[in-house]
Amino acid sequence: MKKYFSFPVGCFLTNSLFFLAFLLGCSPQPPQIVTQNPSPMADSTRTHERIVARDLPGVSIQLPGVLSKPVDVYLSNSTDAANQIDLVIHLHGAAFVPNEAVFQTGKPFIAAAVNLGAGSSAYERPFSPQHVFPDLVAAILDTISALRQVQTTASHIYLTSFSAGYGAVRAILKYHAALLDGIILLDGLHTDYVPAGQPLAEGGQLNTDKLRDFVEFARQAADGRTKFLITHSEIFPGTYASTTETADYIIASLGLQRQAVLKWGPVGMQQLSEIRQNNLSILGFAGNTAPDHIDHLHGLPNFLQILLK
Numbered sequence: 001m002k003k004y005f006s007f008p009v010g011c012f013l014t015n016s017l018f019f020l021a022f023l024l025g026c027s028p029q030p031p032q033i034v035t036q037n038p039s040p041m042a043d044s045t046r047t048h049e050r051i052v053a054r055d056l057p058g059v060s061i062q063l064p065g066v067l068s069k070p071v072d073v074y075l076s077n078s079t080d081a082a083n084q085i086d087l088v089i090h091l092h093g094a095a096f097v098p099n100e101a102v103f104q105t106g107k108p109f110i111a112a113a114v115n116l117g118a119g120s121s122a123y124e125r126p127f128s129p130q131h132v133f134p135d136l137v138a139a140i141l142d143t144i145s146a147l148r149q150v151q152t153t154a155s156h157i158y159l160t161s162f163s164a165g166y167g168a169v170r171a172i173l174k175y176h177a178a179l180l181d182g183i184i185l186l187d188g189l190h191t192d193y194v195p196a197g198q199p200l201a202e203g204g205q206l207n208t209d210k211l212r213d214f215v216e217f218a219r220q221a222a223d224g225r226t227k228f229l230i231t232h233s234e235i236f237p238g239t240y241a242s243t244t245e246t247a248d249y250i251i252a253s254l255g256l257q258r259q260a261v262l263k264w265g266p267v268g269m270q271q272l273s274e275i276r277q278n279n280l281s282i283l284g285f286a287g288n289t290a291p292d293h294i295d296h297l298h299g300l301p302n303f304l305q306i307l308l309k
Contacts, residue, residue, distance in 0.1 A: 092165030
């Protein structure tokens with residue numbers, strides 16, 4: 001029988017300009033949020049299927065006090081006999097999406113959804129102190145242990161992030177890469193241009209200092225030592241580096257090459273390219289509109305299955 005404490009489903013802002021700034025915002029120099037050049041394009045070709053929030057077997061609770069906003073925690077019903085449970089911490093996006101993703105694995109899982117606001121700095125700043133990420137993991141496991149009355153540990157820890165949530169991943173990688181068994185970045189890895197606001201086509205360069213830890217984690221995944229999956233769209237913010245440009249930098253840094261593909265992805269996405277090297281996957285998808293961006297979040301159940309394989 002499902003035990004239910006709270007199940008916030010979240011929502012996205014409806015004002016189109018603020019909507020794009022919220023989802024695609026990046027803050028090269030915190031706390032200032034650098035604006036992007038919003039795409040005037042619309043798409044009526046792809047289906048843009050969406051996960052629907054529903055009651056899932058298991059327990060949903062809110063964990064206050066660790067971060068500035070409560071963390072939504074979901075314990076799947078497949079964990080009754082398990083003392084060690086896989087943990088997914090998702091950064092940015094409605095909690096019912098990672099909940100659905102872990103439920104669909106059919107495996108013991110805890111999902112914790114962190115939502116802290118707009119822009120990458122809203123995620124990077126809170127996780128910059130070295131103690132915050134271990135404190136969060138400990139608080140999640142202590143809460144689940146008390147709830148189950150069984151000492152519960154994490155057999156594996158995975159980070160998944162959408163859009164601006166990568167800011168937290170960058171901060172966590174600085175000190176705690178060894179704690180992570182895998183990462184999924186969903187259309188969300190940016191950096192600033194050098195000089196600021198000057199795109200590559202106009203002679204600018206990427207601020208590669210902010211990509212260094214991502215490259216190293218990708219290198220380890222390519223060697224089979226960890227797991228890393230990156231997805232990106234064709235959205236071009238204009239004032240800071242796109243997810244395509246940062247993916248290209250990682251690919252070049254590892255001496256890899258994209259393979260052209262043309263096939264359907266999850267939720268009606270159209271995949272155009274891929275790299276698969278041991279446990280590293282970099283998947284490129286068509287689209288430069290807001291719905292194309294959100295597709296990556298709602299594709300998380302599929303992408304999580306890929307990572308776990």
